[in-house]
Amino acid sequence: MNDQAKKVLSDAMELSESERENLAELLLTSVPRLSKREQAEIEKAWADEAVARAEALERGDLTAQDGVSAIAELRTELRTVRSK
Numbered sequence: 001m002n003d004q005a006k007k008v009l010s011d012a013m014e015l016s017e018s019e020r021e022n023l024a025e026l027l028l029t030s031v032p033r034l035s036k037r038e039q040a041e042i043e044k045a046w047a048d049e050a051v052a053r054a055e056a057l058e059r060g061d062l063t064a065q066d067g068v069s070a071i072a073e074l075r076t077e078l079r080t081v082r083s084k
Helices: 003-013 017-029 036-059 067-083
Strands: none
Touching (some): 003 017
């Protein structure tokens, strides 16, 4: 979150509960939503990808990594990206 967003959030938190609720609704409606068809296409693509990866694992074309190692690797990559 950049400094401007942090300031906006700080200011918003000083509003009453009903004002924050109204603001949250306005912000949510400002974000484009996917149609049901688009959402279904995305879910199908992820399901297809999961099946393809499982099949690749079974064939030996892909290796798995334990969760702890995978998360550590992702955190390292994220730190690298953030420092650029």
